Amino acid sequence: MNVAKYLLLALLLLPLAELAAFIAVAAAIGFLWAAGLLLATSFAGALLLRHAGGSHIARVRTAWDAGSFTALQADSTGGLLLLAGILLLIPGFISDVLGLLLLLRPLWQGLGAALGRGTPPARRDGVGDLAPAPWHRAPDPALPDRDENERKS
Numbered sequence: 001m002n003v004a005k006y007l008l009l010a011l012l013l014l015p016l017a018e019l020a021a022f023i024a025v026a027a028a029i030g031f032l033w034a035a036g037l038l039l040a041t042s043f044a045g046a047l048l049l050r051h052a053g054g055s056h057i058a059r060v061r062t063a064w065d066a067g068s069f070t071a072l073q074a075d076s077t078g079g080l081l082l083l084a085g086i087l088l089l090i091p092g093f094i095s096d097v098l099g100l101l102l103l104l105r106p107l108w109q110g111l112g113a114a115l116g117r118g119t120p121p122a123r124r125d126g127v128g129d130l131a132p133a134p135w136h137r138a139p140d141p142a143l144p145d146r147d148e149n150e151r152k153s
Contacts, residue, residue, distance in 0.1 A: 018092030025093055041096045045088025048103075052081040081106055 026034040056078030080102050087099030 014092075014094070018094050021093040038091050038093070038096075041088050041099075042091055045085045045090075045099065048081060048085035048088060052078065052085065056082050 022034060022038070025037070029037075059078065084099040084102035084106075087095045087102065
């Protein structure tokens with residue numbers, strides 16, 4: 001069997017596995033708590049898609065229209081957040097665990113940047129962010145002085 005058949009088989013068996021996981025969790029913590037947990041993770045997935053997914057989709061769409069879409073943009077942190085939001089939105093504990101595992105890397109990077117540990121995560125789109133203190137504007141000797149031109153007029 002090739003990979004596509006295994007993927008299709010896994011996709012067809014996922015609802016049965018999700019049902020078995022729900023029954024196991026409901027037996028352990030109670031039906032209402034399990035249903036509430038599924039509703040809470042679905043709501044969290046919707047919020048994640050609304051907050052982080054929309055901006056990532058807009059960036060990918062703009063890059064696609066400009067013809068400069070790369071695999072690095074698809075595999076960025078925004079892509080992980082988008083996939084995690086989709087997995088959290090799907091009702092089921094297996095997809096929720098997978099979605100939470102995908103969230104670990106962006107959460108860890110964001111927590112480290114918020115606490116001032118290390119540098120913020122590097123962007124892969126070719127844009128470099130500079131800290132406000134170490135740079136200054138340097139005059140370009142090839143361009144005429146702007147102040148001199150303004151005084152003449």
